[in-house]
Amino acid sequence: MKLTDVATSADLLTTPTPALLLDRARLERNIARMSAHVARLGVRLRPHIKTHKCPTIARLQTAGQFGGITISTLAEGFAFAAAGFDDLLYAVPIEPGKFERVCRLARQVRRLAVITDDPAIPPGLAAAAQEAGIHLDVLIEIDCGDGRTGLPWDATDRIGDVARAIAASASLALAGLLTHAGHAYAARTTDERQTIARLECDRLRQVADELERKGFPIACISIGSTPTITALDTPLPPKVEVRPGNYVFFDAFQAQCGVCTFDDCALTVLTAVVHRSDDRIVVDAGAIALSKDIGAPDFFPRSGYGLVGDLEGCPLGLRVAAVSQEHGKIPLPDATWRSRFPVGTRLRIAVNHSCLTAAQHADYLVVTDGRIHDRWPMARGW
Structure with missing residues (x-):
């Protein structure tokens, strides 16, 4: 082999x-396979470009898609904005030291979304956005089992506190929920990855349903990693976005x-x-x-x-x-x-x-x- x-x-x-x-042939084959897979799932593909950090590769990934990408650093954001990408999701929890740069980046793109799991963050972020004259979408990060960042998926009251803090400002909008099932990387079989992927979807749907009962519409459920997305085999609700990244190259x-x-x-x-x-x-x-x-x-x-x-x-x-x-x-x-x-x-x-x-x-x-x-x-x- x-x-x-x-x-x-x-x-x-x-x-x-x-x-x-x-190897360009393998790159293009991997991209085509994932594009076909997400089409079968009926979801939107927002590829995570941290794997490659290369605008040329991102153009191949987003061809035929809606054009949104996921970034992991603000340097990536500025570089990809300069390359013409205008719908960015910064998928690392925002902290006050980055408010000014986030607002500068938001001026250069059509849409910038950030994430948080802390109700103390939205007021300061909203003030910075208002002063800069920009609008930011904010997603609440949920922990569905990975244990890295995000609120526990069943921490209903704490999740509600974050939602209220976001919704309280005219310069912020509650754009949805986001999770990362990083524990799928420890799964040993396709069945185990599939179980984790389904729980990832189900838990975010439960959180979304609870927030909507409280009057907070949830337009987007953002999930995904290469192991979980490749394991899914049944269609998902159209409000779901997936963020695989490693699939462009794969690795040992x-x-x-x-x-x-x-x-x-x-x-x-x-x-x-x-x-x-x-x-x-x-x-x-x-x-x-x-x-x-x-x-x-x-x-x-x-x-x-x-x-x-x-x-x-x-x-x-x-x-x-x-x-x-x-x-x-x-x-x-x-x-x-x-x-x-x-x-x-x-x-x-x-x-x-x-x-x-x-x-x-x-x-x-x-x-x-x-x-x-x-x-x-x-x-x-x-």
Whole structure:
């Protein structure tokens, strides 16, 4: 099984390493598959662009969709607004230190939505919005089991307090509810992911029904992650928006968990051997190039910091077992392997977590038919 479809190319032999390689055919296949899937579900796709931070990729994702995107940093927001995206959801709880920047961003787009789970936030946010002469949509974040941020889905009174605080200002509008079922990443089977996804939907519907009984209309229920959205198989109410992100690239973690296959993984890091000995080789892709995500050890104990393939993408049965800042250590089964990896040998690392790995780089080298044909920059910073 190949990790990529890229054949040996002079481009890959001479490209400075480490470098982030993107297989365009796989990227486009992943995007088309998700677009078809959400159409079957009958929902709106608001892709989370934190995975790639690249306007070119976001245009591919939103083609044929309504055009909205999800961001995780305000730097992404300003970069994507400058690229022509005008319907943004900032899906990190807003805090007072960002009010001024949020208001500046809101002036540059048609719609900006933010999230909160704290009734103390809307009054200050409303004052900042009123002073700036802008309007903000606000979604209440609900915790449906992940335990990261958001109010517990059954904390009815506290959720009502946040809704009242938002509705009290003319410069804010209660736009809906949002949740992230991050605990789906620990699920071991499709059935388990499907159960979590259905609970995600059901719990937000219950919250929405309770708020509407109290007189707070809920126009949008925002759910999603790649594992939960891919697991859903029945249509959802039209007010639902989904926010998967990782699906554009997938990665070794998702493949090991069964969300995708290795043939779906579109992102690899090109690296060169800089040292060899009888028991290991060392490459120039370390923590800065790969990230320090150790993958899915519960599913695949030997995942390490990435799975090693040759220049054609064929897996070698090796892993990056340890990383320092600029070095990746790859153990060899025995001394006979040493001769296979002279210094300068190019290898491809299938990354554990494509979102974190991509964030380590400034751009993608886009590969089609075995050759690098383009360079796509990405937004950086917070």
